[in-house]
Amino acid sequence: MAIKTVGLTDEEITNKVKKIVISALYAKKNIEDIDVNVPLTSLGMDSLNVVDIFIGLEHDFDIELDESELDMSIIESISSLVKYVKSLGEA
Amino acid sequence: MTGLVVLGTNHYLGGQLQRIAELRHQDDEVIAVDWASTLERNSNVMLTNGFDAKVMRDFNARISVAEIEKATGFNRVSVNSEERSEEIAVKACLTAGPGSIKPDAIIVCQNYSDSRACENSSVGLRLQNEFKIKNFVFGIMDQEAAAGVRAIELAGALVADGTASEVLICGVQKIVQPFPRILTNHTVLGDGAASCWLSNAKTIGWCVDFTELGSIDFLENPWFVFSKDVDVNLMADAISGFVNSKLSVHGLTPDTFDLTLRSGLNGVLDKELCSRLGCGDKASAFPSESGYLGSADVPMMLDKLHKLFPNPTIGKTCLLVATGFGGRIGLVALTYRQNIPIEQSQTPEIPLYFHGSGYYVPNPPTTLADWGKRNSVDKSTIEKAEENGVKIFRDSRDTKVYNLVSNAVSDVFQRSGVAPTDINLVLVAHTSSFPIIPGPGDIVRQLCVEHGMTQADGFSVGQQNCVSIVSAIRIAMHLLRQKNTIETVLIASGDQIRSEIDLFRLLGTNAVQSDGGSAIILSRKLSDTRLESVYNFSDTANWLGRIDAVESNRSYYLFNVRLIRRLLKDAKLNPERVAVCLPPNINRDAWPHILKASQIDPELIDNRLFNSVGHVFGSDWIISLTENDTSGVILCLSYGLCDCFGGVLLNRVVAEG
Numbered sequence: 001m002a003i004k005t006v007g008l009t010d011e012e013i014t015n016k017v018k019k020i021v022i023s024a025l026y027a028k029k030n031i032e033d034i035d036v037n038v039p040l041t042s043l044g045m046d047s048l049n050v051v052d053i054f055i056g057l058e059h060d061f062d063i064e065l066d067e068s069e070l071d072m073s074i075i076e077s078i079s080s081l082v083k084y085v086k087s088l089g090e091a
Numbered sequence: 092m093t094g095l096v097v098l099g100t101n102h103y104l105g106g107q108l109q110r111i112a113e114l115r116h117q118d119d120e121v122i123a124v125d126w127a128s129t130l131e132r133n134s135n136v137m138l139t140n141g142f143d144a145k146v147m148r149d150f151n152a153r154i155s156v157a158e159i160e161k162a163t164g165f166n167r168v169s170v171n172s173e174e175r176s177e178e179i180a181v182k183a184c185l186t187a188g189p190g191s192i193k194p195d196a197i198i199v200c201q202n203y204s205d206s207r208a209c210e211n212s213s214v215g216l217r218l219q220n221e222f223k224i225k226n227f228v229f230g231i232m233d234q235e236a237a238a239g240v241r242a243i244e245l246a247g248a249l250v251a252d253g254t255a256s257e258v259l260i261c262g263v264q265k266i267v268q269p270f271p272r273i274l275t276n277h278t279v280l281g282d283g284a285a286s287c288w289l290s291n292a293k294t295i296g297w298c299v300d301f302t303e304l305g306s307i308d309f310l311e312n313p314w315f316v317f318s319k320d321v322d323v324n325l326m327a328d329a330i331s332g333f334v335n336s337k338l339s340v341h342g343l344t345p346d347t348f349d350l351t352l353r354s355g356l357n358g359v360l361d362k363e364l365c366s367r368l369g370c371g372d373k374a375s376a377f378p379s380e381s382g383y384l385g386s387a388d389v390p391m392m393l394d395k396l397h398k399l400f401p402n403p404t405i406g407k408t409c410l411l412v413a414t415g416f417g418g419r420i421g422l423v424a425l426t427y428r429q430n431i432p433i434e435q436s437q438t439p440e441i442p443l444y445f446h447g448s449g450y451y452v453p454n455p456p457t458t459l460a461d462w463g464k465r466n467s468v469d470k471s472t473i474e475k476a477e478e479n480g481v482k483i484f485r486d487s488r489d490t491k492v493y494n495l496v497s498n499a500v501s502d503v504f505q506r507s508g509v510a511p512t513d514i515n516l517v518l519v520a521h522t523s524s525f526p527i528i529p530g531p532g533d534i535v536r537q538l539c540v541e542h543g544m545t546q547a548d549g550f551s552v553g554q555q556n557c558v559s560i561v562s563a564i565r566i567a568m569h570l571l572r573q574k575n576t577i578e579t580v581l582i583a584s585g586d587q588i589r590s591e592i593d594l595f596r597l598l599g600t601n602a603v604q605s606d607g608g609s610a611i612i613l614s615r616k617l618s619d620t621r622l623e624s625v626y627n628f629s630d631t632a633n634w635l636g637r638i639d640a641v642e643s644n645r646s647y648y649l650f651n652v653r654l655i656r657r658l659l660k661d662a663k664l665n666p667e668r669v670a671v672c673l674p675p676n677i678n679r680d681a682w683p684h685i686l687k688a689s690q691i692d693p694e695l696i697d698n699r700l701f702n703s704v705g706h707v708f709g710s711d712w713i714i715s716l717t718e719n720d721t722s723g724v725i726l727c728l729s730y731g732l733c734d735c736f737g738g739v740l741l742n743r744v745v746a747e748g
Binding site: 047048050051052054055065072 | 688
């Protein structure tokens, strides 16, 4: 499976993740306004939004997530999400 | 359920067992697989806080220490009043494991739980958390030491069908009130845990050649062990008779084996048994300082074996005799083997079919409003729950749980038309970590006797909360693949909220627990409903689940979506093939979102029973399935505390006209 992080800079990956999160949370924010280390729950993320975020990751990065890989610490913040996506690209 | 399971026939079998294997190859009863063997790689026993004999008096003032010592052969007993079962088990497992390798399946044997009534933690979930395994964890209950034999049998099936290559078996026993530590002058129950690894990796160890398990009729009476005058001679006669009869089926005698190890039920009994089996001089196995460790006994025996023979000798054979005090006897024959690299092969999947479902819920229903009054719950909470569709539940009013299970079994036989004599294996799934019938009772034997399942044997399955039924289906599937002596399996369940924890019925404001039972029949025989896939997993981050802390966690929606995707993927079906979805009767408003995210039309949800039956633990989907006659792909889902998720995908083809 070719993950769509190839050729992307860290900043580009981070911005894609930010857009996914903003869309999932219906947050009225610009990507530059979001601190990547802020807990997503403080942005209003609930359990339903978690689904939308992961579906967004799957769609935009062309990955398929298995429940055996899922750890809720992945979704603590945008930086943890970016770290996870990058780890998939490196695998 | 007899028959010989021969493992490792292409590689090595020692001495007499080789001959027997060859003999058995000549008929069709043999289940031969061409992967090498399950091996006991490493083991560990964790006994803590051994107290001296004087303390034993405190447990049962009616009997003197001298009497106990004389009658049981125990002079000390291991007592742990400080640590939970989960922690003892983790210690035993961590030191047993081969370091960096983690198990890909765990089997937990546990008869007694020290969880408090409103907790849903389990040793299985705790070990999942420790080893970061999200699936393939199975809990076996109710059979004391004999559960270890089941565990080895199941481990063999998991390895043979390619599900796992590193199986950790953990047995744990911790006695807390109301369970008695001293059963008159019969045995003294100790606290402890033991574990062993079964592996098909290239290690030196012990090869499991066959397992046998049965029961001794006169010992089946649960109250036998409370008798003041237990006749150990009678018991020794019965156990040795069972061992001899089972071995003779395979042309074996106790003399065939270089070593016989027995579980430490009673020292006096052990001597008598050894005398009858002729194994007295070969090894002393009685752990006089621990007490009888029940579910931990088989790993303990393997540990003993490991210490007796640290340097393997080809051809040495050993017989394990595991005795539970409810009358269950398990036999395992082992033989040493050399270090041989093994190429694992996968057993072809066989199609399995549902032959019926049934259930029982108490009548009439109780309203949530009445419940609120009797528990002085504030009106706003009740109103909020009612807004969420939570209005009634079923109250068994402390009827015995056994009756809930038994009524469901009656119902499935009535609806399906399957004859009880066609059942080969009975699995009773427990939501609770507590046994349905306190030891030494055996719910499987009781069901078999009451319902005339004369050809059946079985055991209980737990540790996955409300998803234990799905876990039981997976166990049945693995055993059906590996043992051609099993054709039809009954899986039954029953649960209740007892009056002392009535306050915990309401789960947040999204569901209310109902009491009831359910049963299904699964078979190799063709029927109109095929099992397409089955799967369960647990996140276990919240393994110490409390029934009063059930707020939806962040993973709830996501993990249900993942579960649905996995079921469809395993069945090689697209979401649009789903004809109906039967979710648990909890969190009603969540399910449209979950289905939508799974690309399934939310209109396909059948939750008609949400407000007429309520949430009957793990039985919701079975009850809905029984009342739903939709043809096509049926998505059945289950959810349990501690983030346990499970589901089944069925395909029902109903002939037109």
